[in-house]
Amino acid sequence: MRQRDCPRGIAVVDPAAGAAPGESAAVYLTIENSGPDDALVGAGCDCSERVSLHVTEERDDLHVMVETDRIDIASGETTVLGPGGSHLMLEGLDAPLEAGAGIEVTLEFEHGGERTVEVPVVPLDELAERVDR
Numbered sequence: 001m002r003q004r005d006c007p008r009g010i011a012v013v014d015p016a017a018g019a020a021p022g023e024s025a026a027v028y029l030t031i032e033n034s035g036p037d038d039a040l041v042g043a044g045c046d047c048s049e050r051v052s053l054h055v056t057e058e059r060d061d062l063h064v065m066v067e068t069d070r071i072d073i074a075s076g077e078t079t080v081l082g083p084g085g086s087h088l089m090l091e092g093l094d095a096p097l098e099a100g101a102g103i104e105v106t107l108e109f110e111h112g113g114e115r116t117v118e119v120p121v122v123p124l125d126e127l128a129e130r131v132d133r
């Protein structure tokens with residue numbers, strides 16, 4: 001699924017959310033930036049109270065998720081938000097995400113404005129394969 005009609009050369013590729021039983025779920029996607037330097041500075045979804053930007057850090061041999069206020073999207077680069085790295089975190093879901101459903105997530109870029117992408121919900125065991133590249 002490629003969504004190409006985007007402001008300032010930003011393309012959001014292969015988004016996917018994991019079907020999780022609880023109140024939070026990860027969203028993975030790839031951002032291709034053929035425009036100037038930009039950054040992801042926020043996200044939102046009607047399906048949850050909020051959407052946080054997370055990075056994964058290593059602390060004492062443990063991988064922990066830490067909230068951040070920006071994820072840099074450098075010019076000419078492909079930025080992968082995927083397992084073990086940066087991702088979006090849906091928090092306070094109205095209802096658990098079910099595989100086969102779809103959600104709309106709005107991404108807020110520092111310079112490129114907002115854009116809303118359709119994100120399919122996939123089973124957790126498929127998620128890693130989908131975004132592994």
Ligand SMILES: [Cu+2]
Nearest residue numbers: 054065087089
């Ligand atoms: Cu997270």
